[in-house]
Amino acid sequence: MKLVEPPSCSSLSTVVFIGRNRRGQWVAQEQNGLYGGLFVSRAQAVKYALFENGQHPETIVELPREIELDMGKRPDIIVSQRAA
Template structure:
């Protein structure tokens, strides 16, 4: 029997996950609020991870054309970047 880690989001609604490349060309997948994320060698691996973590809801995955860096400190704010402000919201 293969053990599988359960999805990080046990919510009734699927989490928004951003997928894109960082400045080094690696693929990044990260939940909007920084709850989970990772670096991947391929787009397919990043998408597979995003789908697994968000409960298999492809409609909640946003592929970014701009660079996205993996935020390991929970400060991810791509919404501001997406709308061109370039500013992170103050918590």
């Protein structure tokens, strides 16, 4: 059986949200929860987002509201593969 890797993070359709959580930490998280992290500065959150999304600043969205890191999300592709 051949293992299939998830889609590349460099896809232009990959949106990364950045913003602050309720404790004031900076959060960066891919829209489907594929990757994310907590950061002490906005600059570090943006640097991480750019690294993960293949250097596409146009796909980074800074949110004006609070955002909490949720690493419990299951990307649709994984759920659909398990259902098959």
